[in-house]
Amino acid sequence: MNPLLLLVFLLEPSPQEFSDVNAYLKGDSRWRMEWRDAADNRTHPASLRSRLSAQAVPLDGLRVAGELTTAIPYAGLAASGSMSQAWADMEDFGLKNSNLRLGRFRLNAGKGRVLGEDDWSDYARAFDGWAWSGASSGREWTFFSTSIAPLPGRLAGGQILKGALGSWMDVVSGHNLHGWAIQSGNNDDTRMMTAGIGLDSEVASTLQLFIESNSQTGEEGAVSLSGAASACRIEWELTPGHKLHVEHAFATGGASDPGARFRIVQPDSHRHHGLMDRFGGSNLKDTSIGWTGSFHDMWTWGLVHHRFRAHESGQGAVSTEGVISPPGNGTFGTEWDFYLRGSLRKDITVDVGVSGLDLGSGIPNERGGVWLFSQLSVSF
Secondary structure: OHHHHHHHHHHHHHHHHHHOEEEEEEEEEEEEEEEEEOEEEOOEEEEEEEEEEEEEEEEEEEEEEEEEEEOOOOOOOOOOEEEEOOOOEEOOOOOOOEEEEEEEEOOOEOOOEEEOOOOOOOOOOOOOOOEEEEEEEEEEEEEEEEOOOOOOOOOOOOOEEEEEEEEEEEEOOOOOEEEEEEEEEEOOOOOEEEEEEEEEEEEOEEEEEEEEEEEEEEEEEEEEEEEEEEEEEEEEEEEOOOEEEEEEEEOOOEEEEEEOOOOOOOOOOOOOOOOOOOOOOEEEEHHHHHHHEOOOEEEEEEEEEEEEEEEOOOOOOOOOOEEOOOOOOOOEEEEEEEEEEEEEEOOOOEEEEEEEEEEEOOOOOOEEEEEEEEEEEEEE
16 A cells, blocks of 8 residues: 555554544435447447545544445456555645545646546546645745555556646736646656646636646657647636637647657546547647537537647547547548537536547548447436
8 A cells, every 4th residue: 555545544543533533424326328320430438436525624634535436347347456546635734725645536727738637538537746835925835745646447567756836816907827837657667747837817807818828848768858748728708607719729730840759647537629539639739619608507518610730731630549540631530529418407417529530641540439428327
């Protein structure tokens, strides 16, 4: 067991003390059904995930928590379980209004393009290590040093992740600034530093702007890295509850220089480059336009169109796992996404969607397809 996780369990109150502390228990279960007809392969997987979490404050200034996740990734497979979170927080550690967290926990940066929880997966992404954070006058900061938690379905393999995150809210009224510097790689021959800055801005009462830019340096074996990735999104509120957005995102490729290809770090899945997740944020130009709406204050829907192209046509598309397909002419294809999300009641939510992917000649010997999914989540 990771020594930091062992420390968390040692700090937890004994059963006889538990009745005297501030504690609570919560949980959720999610059932998902999919139907996918893509790349000449028709599948219809079903999965089930259940999570049970608890938090307690056994002593002033000390908070402990744990989360157990059990999942059946495909119908017919045996359930697997793992401690998906287990941490202890020490308040006012070193500085007033600061907090030191030890154990297994989650991290986010920006909009999840570089670093996200990836809650779509059966096991949300988590990290083992420490994080020291604080806040003052609208400014927030976090320093952390971790390794990727070896949860089921996730390739950890000694991968490290450490660095700093920061936010400055209302730099100017309605304009928020975010920044991060993240070192990733392994303990052998790969060291990457991804530094980025993000801005979310209320330009007008009906117009919002989101900008993010990342630069990547380091070494991967004998290759020196020099990648970049950026995104710009504009949202315009047409009428109350209805928005139109336009977005353009790109990540560099490495046809002429392998080190110039932006390496994918730890992003959210099924979110940024189409719901079907055929393309990862590397050697990619993704231009999208979408319309979202809401009704009855409990339901939202969205319709989005993506156009995918290669950043460098001499290199193929990069999957979310970093696999590079054979090169074509640089036209990757288009995708339509539609989703509907809402609540049947306070503790029951529904999420359904359908996607259609039409691949271009930039991905030879592969065809697109259709993907449908439905999710039902119950919390207590």
